[in-house]
Amino acid sequence: MKELTKTYAPKEFEDRIYATWCEKGYFTPDPASKAPTFSIVIPPPNVTGQLHMGHALDDTLQDILVRYKRMQGFNTLWVPGTDHAGIATQIKVEEQLRVNEGITRYDLGREKFLERVWDWKRQYGSRIISQLKKLGTSCDWTRERFTMDEGCSRAVKEVFVSLYEKGLIYRGNRIINWCPHCKTALSDAEVEYEEQAGHFWHIRYPIKGEDGYVEIATTRPETMFGDTAVAVNPEDEKTRHLIGKTLILPLVGREIPVIADDYVEIGFGTGCVKITPAHDPNDFLVGQRHGLEQIKVMNDDATMNRFAGKYEGMDRYACRKALIADLEAEGYLLSTEPHSHNVGTCYRCGTTVEPLTSDQWFVKMGPMIEPSLDAVRSGAIRFIPERFTRNYTVWMENLHDWCISRQLWWGHRIPAFYCDECGELTVTKEESAVCPKCGKPMRQESDVLDTWFSSALWPFSVMGWPDETEDLKKYYPTSTLVTGYDIISFWVSRMIFSGLEHTGKAPFSTVLIHGLVRDAQGRKMSKSLGNGIDPLEMIDKYGADALRFALATGNAPGNDMRFSDEKIEAARNFANKLWNASRFVLMNLTDDDMDLTLPRAEEMAAEDKWIVSRFNRLTRSVCENLNNYEIGVALSEIYDFTWDTFCDWYIELAKSRLYDKESEGASVARRTLLWCLTGILKLLHPYMPFITEEIFTALPHEGESIMISFYPDYDEHLLFAREEEEMERVISTIRAVRNRRAEMNVPPSRKANLIVITPYPETFRRATPFFEKLASAETLTVVDSYDGEGAVKIVTDSATVAIPMGDLVDLEKERARMEAERAKVLAEIDRIERKLANEGFVSKAPAAVVEGERAKLEKYRLTLSQLETALANL
């Protein structure tokens, strides 16, 4: 028989086991399977990224579900892959070019630059995949995908053309978020707001032909060059007289009208708002309503353009500073007050975004909103925890059109073509098209699509859509999507409306949301703080199983969790415990113990039936919790059972029979041990795949791997209520004896004779070896009555145990202790009696609860009478 090393050493086997699983093809579902399917698509990590704790958590949860379902016999598929991550990847490669070669992408040109990015992708693209493998993820690697591979590109074109033809994609000049550093448009979702200290500058706008002026407050004076009106609310008495007047823009001298628009809030500020349609989303709308001219005053890099006059070429902030100084010098600056406000920043580079008007491509969201809300309302898609439904609904309801074009090079190039000859715009899936109108060659749109445009199609593009493939038929819609709450708006909602629009089906039925992994102090892990914990380092130090355990335990769905050395150490210790318990079982087994079935009920001792019955209950509870996505609760149940019930009690109880190796009892104990241990390994396998596999294959076992064995199932034939009760009596009495001995500082080496008075004489006679081994008993004698003086009396709800230890006993102390105990029991009896006397309780509480209280009362009464007898005998 195989032997296990003395301590748990995950490095010795994790890689080997993973390689074996891959070789055997266990991760690939059987195409012939008729079983119900369970499918998941991985949230694709950035192709050039590295595994961080967020991934580790996300993918651990998915692997737990996938392995659980696979062991339950589902036809299970987990599709892996990576995302091209437009901006993120392009920034990285540009940075590398700058550092290594001192050049920009423009020096290389589009084609050469893209070659470089593909090189980069080839070089680093497999890194995160191999890191995922280290974690133990059971993805079907034969189906690995990339958001810019041929299939995904085809799906993207198909969707783009289809939406365009339906009128759901349009090109327009509208106000968008512009990142001056990335030099691209961003969607609303890609803008992060942060509170920044700023100022309100109050500026005087003179009224034409009058002496008066209008006071304007602004946080962004440099946009003044783009002002094309000043607005007041038509209902505002204080400003109504200004409507229709003409103002003169300070320093610029341009004339702008005062217009009336109820966008201006009465009572806020000066009641007069400068309107800059080209640089503010609200002003843009006001401008549209009033037909105002849009004057863009900045270049793509946020330097000022010719409309800024002498400030042309200055950076927007430099311009602001100079402008304020000039306004002050000319007497236009009325006052300055500090003002803190939210500033939009680019989610990739952190640069303050500039709202500006620009020609971009948009997805018209209107018609897709209602079906997306319906899918959730009807229950076709369920969020877990449920509260994220609201998060999703609110976002969906307030959705604006989605700006999908990016002025980047890395990404899906928009399949639109311009004919410079006749001005025709053609949107087509075809390459290098010729103008359908004039036959001249066309020029393809240079913009690429938002990364999230292709991610949104992921659940069906990876299945082969738009073709009616076998995978699509079998595995789409997918079952569960597992992701963090931080990308519900970026990704989850876009997959939902895309799935509904293009396949007519919601892409998944359940969305399991998890929180963020924070550091031990509760801070968000970030590069700039340098507080990130590297999952690979953790795997190296503690093993992948310990990492997975630490991530799966101790937190409820949707809540953030803290990660600490403490936590993963506890997980590693648990692995070590399981390892050593297995060593114990293994070293006791003999060559005859290849029978993997449980001994027959008649053969089993009370303790065997007890552990089997408890395991059976555990199985039921674990499955219930896993089915409800209570992944952490299920794990802690397995943990408690393994450590407390199996190791601390059952193994110890079994030892007394194992000594006599040849005996029938030893054989039964060995088979029960093996059966239970194997069951624990199976229950635990989804969480800790490596250690359970290593032990499983070391033990006598059926089948070549635990990962393709069947998950334990509740079996009513394995419920032994009577033996459970019997063993609980024994255990609680052993505990009580230990407790008294510890209180009295009796060393374990000092054995004692136990005299037991009990209504369950047989139980205690049979349990004699347990008291000898676990309660330092020399002998155990069951008697009808005992009045020995100078004995310590231990009273439980099933027995009075007397220990004659004359010299050690202080009679007065004993009396006091027992009186105290009596008082406690009396209080309990009183409490329960009052409860049972309460008619409301008896008539309204469930029968089982009332029955439970009655049983408790019974026990307390027994304890009380025993205590009183003992006191009388003292």
Next chain:
RNA sequence: GGAGGCAUAGCUCAGUUGGUAGAGCACUUGCUUCACAUGCAAGGGGUCACAGGUUCGAGUCCUGUUGUCUCCACCA
């Protein structure tokens, strides 16, 4: 401005349809018990933020208050 989370043992957190509270770590005491000191045994420690309400019964459901975190919106 709107929405939501959290508030339970010294610390970090569980607590699944309401039935007087649990774990890990830390702490105290005792153990070289032949699987494990990454261990074994015993123990101390909580008016479940506060105030009301529903109920026979509330950590759990409802309302409000306070503290704290997050998301969304963006009134210049």
